Amino acid sequence: MSTGTQEPTGTTGAAAAGAADNAEPADNAEPAESVDAADTVEPAEPAWQRLSPRLIPVHLAWLAPPVLTALATLLGTGGRPGLQAVITLSSLTTAFLVVAGLNLSRLFTTGYRITAERLELRSGLLFRSRRAVPLERIRSADITARPLHRLLGLATVSIGAGVHGGSAGRALRLDGVTTAQAGALRQDLLNRRATLIAQRPGTEAPEPPPPLAELSWRWLRYAPLTIWGVGGLFALLGAVYKALHDLGVDPLELGLVHWLVAAFTAVPLWLAVPVTLLLVAVLGTLAAVGQYLEGWYGYRLEREDGGILRVRRGLWIHRSVSIEERRLRGVELVEPLLLRLAGGARLNAIATGLGSAEENRTRGALLPAAPRAQALRVVGELLPGGQPCPVTAELRPHPAAARRRRINRAVAAVALTAAVPAVPGIWLPVLLPIAAVVALVLLPVAVWLAVDAHRALGHALVGKYLVARAGTFARRTVALERAGVIGWSVSQSPFQRRQGLLTLTASTAAGRGAYRVRDVGVAEGLAFAARAVPHLLDPFLDES
Numbered sequence: 172m173s174t175g176t177q178e179p180t181g182t183t184g185a186a187a188a189g190a191a192d193n194a195e196p197a198d199n200a201e202p203a204e205s206v207d208a209a210d211t212v213e214p215a216e217p218a219w220q221r222l223s224p225r226l227i228p229v230h231l232a233w234l235a236p237p238v239l240t241a242l243a244t245l246l247g248t249g250g251r252p253g254l255q256a257v258i259t260l261s262s263l264t265t266a267f268l269v270v271a272g273l274n275l276s277r278l279f280t281t282g283y284r285i286t287a288e289r290l291e292l293r294s295g296l297l298f299r300s301r302r303a304v305p306l307e308r309i310r311s312a313d314i315t316a317r318p319l320h321r322l323l324g325l326a327t328v329s330i331g332a333g334v335h336g337g338s339a340g341r342a343l344r345l346d347g348v349t350t351a352q353a354g355a356l357r358q359d360l361l362n363r364r365a366t367l368i369a370q371r372p373g374t375e376a377p378e379p380p381p382p383l384a385e386l387s388w389r390w391l392r393y394a395p396l397t398i399w400g401v402g403g404l405f406a407l408l409g410a411v412y413k414a415l416h417d418l419g420v421d422p423l424e425l426g427l428v429h430w431l432v433a434a435f436t437a438v439p440l441w442l443a444v445p446v447t448l449l450l451v452a453v454l455g456t457l458a459a460v461g462q463y464l465e466g467w468y469g470y471r472l473e474r475e476d477g478g479i480l481r482v483r484r485g486l487w488i489h490r491s492v493s494i495e496e497r498r499l500r501g502v503e504l505v506e507p508l509l510l511r512l513a514g515g516a517r518l519n520a521i522a523t524g525l526g527s528a529e530e531n532r533t534r535g536a537l538l539p540a541a542p543r544a545q546a547l548r549v550v551g552e553l554l555p556g557g558q559p560c561p562v563t564a565e566l567r568p569h570p571a572a573a574r575r576r577r578i579n580r581a582v583a584a585v586a587l588t589a590a591v592p593a594v595p596g597i598w599l600p601v602l603l604p605i606a607a608v609v610a611l612v613l614l615p616v617a618v619w620l621a622v623d624a625h626r627a628l629g630h631a632l633v634g635k636y637l638v639a640r641a642g643t644f645a646r647r648t649v650a651l652e653r654a655g656v657i658g659w660s661v662s663q664s665p666f667q668r669r670q671g672l673l674t675l676t677a678s679t680a681a682g683r684g685a686y687r688v689r690d691v692g693v694a695e696g697l698a699f700a701a702r703a704v705p706h707l708l709d710p711f712l713d714e715s
Contacts, residue, residue, distance in 0.1 A: 194494050219293075225323045226347035230274040232319060237264040240414075247415070283345060285359065290330065302343060307367045310524040311358040311493035313534070316350065318487045324490070326353035326494050330360065331524055342526065361493070365477030383552050384538060384545065385471035386484075393540035394463035395456040396489035396509040398696035403458055431709045467539040472549065480520075482537065482552075489620075498523045500655035500681035502537070504562045504648040511646060516543040518550065521651060523684035531682055550613060550650075561636040561650035566629025572670040574625035581617035585610055620644075630688045631700060637677065637703045639688045649686045653678045656704045661697070675700055687697040 173672050252260075281294040284535040288307070289373050293301040303684050313330040320326055330343040348356065415422045422428060468486035475481050478496040483489075501521040510516065518538035525531045537553075538546050549619070551560055593606035624643040631638045640648040660676035665675055673696050688696065701708050 211576070217284045217286060219284050220428055221324060222278055222281050222345065222347035223232055223349050223352075224278075225325055226278050226350070227275065228323065229319050229325070230271050230278065230553060233267045233271040233274070233416065234264075237267050244448060271397075278347060281345075281347075283291070285356075285363070290343065290360065292345075304330065304343060306360065306363045309333045309364050310495045310498065311362055312360050313493055314353050314357055314489070314491035316353075316485075316489040320485075321489065323349075324350050326350050328353050328356055331526070341371070352597065357491070357493075361477055361479060363473065382471055382473040383480075383646055384470075384541075384549050385539075386467060386539075390539065391460060391463065391542045393510060393513060394460045394516040396515065396540065397507055399461060401492045403455075403462065463539065470539060472537060480537075484539075494522050494534075496553075496638045497525065498681070500679060500705075501649065501651040502553060502562065502648075503682070504546060504550070506543070506646040506648075508644050508646075510540055514543050515540050516546045517541070519682075521649070521655075521679075523681045525682075528683060535682065558634045558636075561631075561633040561638045562648045564631050564633045564638060566631045566638060567638055567695075569625065569628040569630075569690055570672070570692050570695075572672055572692075574622065576666065576670060576672070576690060577621035577624050581621040582614070585613045585617050588613060628690060632703055639677075639686060641687070651677060651681075651686055653703050655681055656707070659700050659708055660685075661700075673697075677703075681697040 208312045210506055224618065227494075237260060240263060244260065245254050248256065276296045277294055280296050280299075281292070283290065283292045283382045284307075285291075289303045291301065293299065303490050309330060310666065311329075311333050311574050312331045313331070315329065316326040322377070325347055328345040328348060330345075332343070345353075345356070381477045412422050425533070435447065438446075465486045465488070467484050469489075470482075470484040473481050473483075475493075475497070480494040480496050480499070482492045482494070499520060500547060501520045502519055503519040505517040506515070516538075517536070517540055519523055520535045520537050522535065527533045547560060547563060554560070589610040590600040592608075592609065596602035596606055607707050624641075627640055627642055627646050632653070635653055636650045637653050638648065638650050640646065656677045656679055658678035660678060661673055661675065663673045667690070670692055672688065672690045673693050675696050677686050677688075679686070688699070691699070696713060701712065
């Protein structure tokens, strides 16, 4: 129909366009036929991606615990396990086989893809499920790599997203993508999200600033100043004892235990007790330092494009947590007793979309145990410019009745403790001096802690934040955006009513969900709540 130059078969669209531009039109060439828009081919949907088959050994590793437990049982019983041990091992093996089978079926049936507007995930063998999240609603893309995953070059990507109504949606987990795929997937999701947000009118992409904080090896001196080292050591010993006892193995009959008991009884008691306490302290310190390194090695807090805070940390388990900065509702400065005496503190984020309370505890950590000045500097970087630092503001002290309340509870606790040897001392007079020593030693310590707990109490309104502080063993200073408070709860115990005190609880969708102002005067507390969030309490307040 057309007398123009005919394109050779198989020529690409780009080459054809180039040839058409360079060729001179023939004199007798007829106009080319227009192509109907309805005949254009729609772009193909992206292909579904699968999880890596390297994940198979990870799921088969679930069979290692029953095998190792069986070997340990055979060694502990001399190759003659009892009926209880056989039943326990059989149940354990069956349970782990079921878990491994379910995980393998999930591996082979899970697929994901990213379209122009959403992330899609499908999974399930008998019960198929398919989820789709708009890219614009993605809040975070966290990467975690456990030791076995790292050995096989794998990682887990957890994509957090919001749902309608502002509540947090259940995170989408891609467990078993390669490390390269995880990094590329995270960056691709955040880039697409930032692009969609940048297309809104009046939105400009900010320049990425330098890191807000990085790990310093000098911070290791703060690692032992918690109870988790010694506490974790005893928890581990208790778990081992219970596991062996359930398998019919008496831990007290093991050769190592016999050797330790013999070593303890071979020396005088005045030497054995201090040496044992010193050994426990050393092991607890090493455990605390090891836990600190495992959790915070390679720590880096930085801002990324699109208003994303990213926390990277971890030695054996690599973690990369993303927090959308516009969902940050405040911060929590945590100062455990020993850490506070050494001038240290920790910092947590109060943000929406971080999941359950346990996920908030791990994902909301912004700064490990570090110098308090470093924590305050990070707070200043995170809060909007021009705002005074709320966690260093002078707080309004609570009434003397709150101090009496704490001293009374401290005295009651000492009395109950001393009553343990004092009551049987009625029949065994030798126990009465022990009760007196317990009371004389514990009473001043308990009263000092009670006074310190009252000194920690305080509240204030600083700019757009309400600030509350409480605690002695773990002093917590919370700075919460007033706009993030969605409700107040006012409670009074019978003792508080007699002393004219109450406890205010601010409900929020961020962080732990509830933050308290403890033992404040009734009139002062209600006035504080009314000023913090105007009109929220008005229907419940008496004009008088």
